[in-house]
Amino acid sequence: MQGYELRKNEFIDWGKELWLALFFLTIGFTIWPLMVYFLGQAMGVEYFSGMHLRTWAESKVYFLLNDGFVRPLARILFLCSPYLLCVLVRFGLFFSRRNA
DSSP, X not given: OHHHHHHHHOSOOHHHXXXXXXXXXXXHHHHHHHHHHHXXXXXXXXXXXXXXXXXXXXXXXXXXXXXXXXXXXXXXXXXXXXXXXXXXXXXXXXXXXXXX
């Protein structure tokens, strides 16, 4: 019973947080750009229909060096968006349970 009480009173379970971060950041850096590209092509978006996958990956998503400050920040936010969405949903659930 004491272990349960310790677990219940902890605010953050760091092992769980690190695994969730690893999982969603891996999805964000590997699968998410492919999903966006192929869904854009399937929906017939002109931006994606005239662009090859290699151009999308090398020039638009992963190239972070020579574009100033705003574009690399936007690219990092794009790649981290699955993780940020997960964190936002988890905080929303946490606060909704706390207030109920």
